[in-house]
Amino acid sequence: MGIQINGKGLLIVLSGPSGAGKGTVCSALRQQAPELVYSVSATTRPPREGEVEGISYFFKTRKEFRRMIDQGELLEWARYVDNYYGTPRRFVEERLNEGKDVLLEIEVQGAKQVKECFPEAVFIFLLPPSMDELHARIKGRGTESEQVMTDRMQAAREELNQIHSYDYVVVNDEVARACHHIRSILVAEHHRRDRIFKEQPDWLEGI
Template identity: 80%
Template sequence: MGIQKSGKGLLIVLSGPSGAGKGTVCSALRRQAPEVVYSVSATTRQPREGEVDGINYFFKSKEEFKRMIEEGELLEWARYVDNYYGTPRRFVEDRLAEGKNVLLEIEVQGARQVKEHFPEGVFIFLLPPSMKELYARIRGRGTESEEVVEDRMTAARKELDQVHQYDYVVVNDEVAKACQRIRSIMMAEQSRRERIFREQPDWLEGF
């Protein structure tokens, strides 16, 4: 019957330190590759003006969110400033089953949780061109004190220590080039031997 195109999508997990440009790269990637689905997170915080449930976030009460944790409905979750954030498992699995590639932009801690539940995901770590450039980007925002900038640099160094947990490293020297590298990784992963033969172990039957 021959080898057929895989019917299941890829889960692409993108992480990187603050200032690496994750949000910018993801926004550009969504414009370049609109077929890629951007994972929608669940949160207990109140919607901001213009935000739509199911588009920007899945807005949940704390009781609903805790139930989702207890019933294993989240691929990963964390608590920030008295609010919960997490990735609904059902949304991701349904999109993957439809054959769509799903992009998940999360921090290192969340990526570690996802890998436990979904080891077949594609894990990409986004790097700045240098630590000097990272510092310049964080400081250049002009919205944070020097103390906060130093705290972010300390956190970045700790996150960089986790790079060995990822399958690929992409340097964000230019956004367009970083997007192209990520798209190339996606194309290569769809042709990975293990993925094809795992889904079609009997492809030689009939010869």
């Protein structure tokens, strides 16, 4: 049998400050690369109209979510506005074992948790073209008070200080270009020597 380039799928972690355009880029990626699996989060908040179990979220009670935490069933989790959110390990690992690439769009804090238990993941930090552009994007929403904007800019600076923990940086100056760069990263990662021969360690025997 010849060497297999596409074996186990890649776990891709995409982070970036509010205003960098993570959601927009991920939506575009899903259209351009339908084979890419978008991770489904678990949450304790009640379903909203139109949301579907296992597609929008895995809806859990607080007791179920706490059990998942205690039994190590989450790659990462956080509490936000009195509800819990997290990434189920089983869903991700099953998709990866099927050879599918899985995309996690999560905050810096969640990415740290993933790196501790899944260091072989590919960590990508999405940047705005400049801090001035970031400020303009947040202001352009027209829904943020001056204090909220100040807080978001400070949070962005703190998140940028964690950029050294990531493998790649992609500047989102144009969504199509950012998607192209991310897809190029995935192609390169699938062809890394250490990934190929980790899965097929005996291939070079007899040379």
